[in-house]
Amino acid sequence: MDVLRAIYGRRAIRQFEADTPSGKVIESVIADAVQAPNSINRQAWSFIVVQGRERLAAYSREAKAAALGALPPAVTSELRGMLQAPDFNIFYDAPALVIVCATLDEPMVHQDCCLAAQTLMLAAHAKGLGTCWIGFAEGWLNLAQTKRELGIPPGHVAVAPIIIGYPREVPKPPGRRAAAIMWIGGPVAAETVAAG
Numbered sequence: 001m002d003v004l005r006a007i008y009g010r011r012a013i014r015q016f017e018a019d020t021p022s023g024k025v026i027e028s029v030i031a032d033a034v035q036a037p038n039s040i041n042r043q044a045w046s047f048i049v050v051q052g053r054e055r056l057a058a059y060s061r062e063a064k065a066a067a068l069g070a071l072p073p074a075v076t077s078e079l080r081g082m083l084q085a086p087d088f089n090i091f092y093d094a095p096a097l098v099i100v101c102a103t104l105d106e107p108m109v110h111q112d113c114c115l116a117a118q119t120l121m122l123a124a125h126a127k128g129l130g131t132c133w134i135g136f137a138e139g140w141l142n143l144a145q146t147k148r149e150l151g152i153p154p155g156h157v158a159v160a161p162i163i164i165g166y167p168r169e170v171p172k173p174p175g176r177r178a179a180a181i182m183w184i185g186g187p188v189a190a191e192t193v194a195a196g
């Protein structure tokens with residue numbers, strides 16, 4: 001798939017088909033993800049794959065309780081209401097979750113993980129899969145007790161929890177505001193660009 005088509009066509013997917021992507025398919029998008037640019041090519045990331053709808057539904061209950069407990073008082077009642085709703089599954093009944101983790105406590109490693117996450121989401125889209133970054137899960141994933149339960153090494157930090165599966169419904173593009181651009185010393189006129 002053309003890269004621009006992937007960038008414009010990717011959506012956050014929250015409804016999935018019953019089929020679970022095979023381990024091979026998930027490994028292939030992780031292989032794509034590690035092509036992301038990263039600072040001094042340290043590749044200080046790891047990928048934890050959690051499979052199983054029932055397991056993820058149980059984790060959702062734990063993660064919601066942790067997220068509610070950590071919400072600052074100023075947070076809107078809408079968000080609070082979502083987390084309190086018993087039927088709300090923060091993983092949207094997805095068949096699998098890929099957690100991109102930082103493996104070094106050094107500058108720029110989290111940025112590297114975010115780039116790997118975006119590369120994974122674009123590659124997944126190009127391969128007919130759907131993804132959604134689940135920020136709601138981050139706090140819970142980084143609790144010492146959760147790391148012990150899931151076998152995440154204590155020094156690894158969960159940066160990008162991404163659900164993945166085959167999309168059942170693709171939402172309409174939510175749209176974007178025009179980017180705020182501030183030029184310093186520009187812009188270059190089109191004719192100058194054409195002239196090289």
Ligand SMILES: Cc1cc2nc3c(=O)[nH]c(=O)nc-3n(C[C@H](O)[C@H](O)[C@H](O)COP(=O)(O)O)c2cc1C
Nearest residue numbers: 010011012013014132133134135136137173174175
């Ligand atoms: C850091 C981050 C955290 C997010 N957390 C959640 C989340 O917890 N739950 C959710 O449904 N979507 C989450 N999203 C998905 C966004 O809501 C979605 O990307 C946004 O609405 C734009 O839609 P699009 O991705 O289809 O363009 C998150 C996205 C990012 C980048």
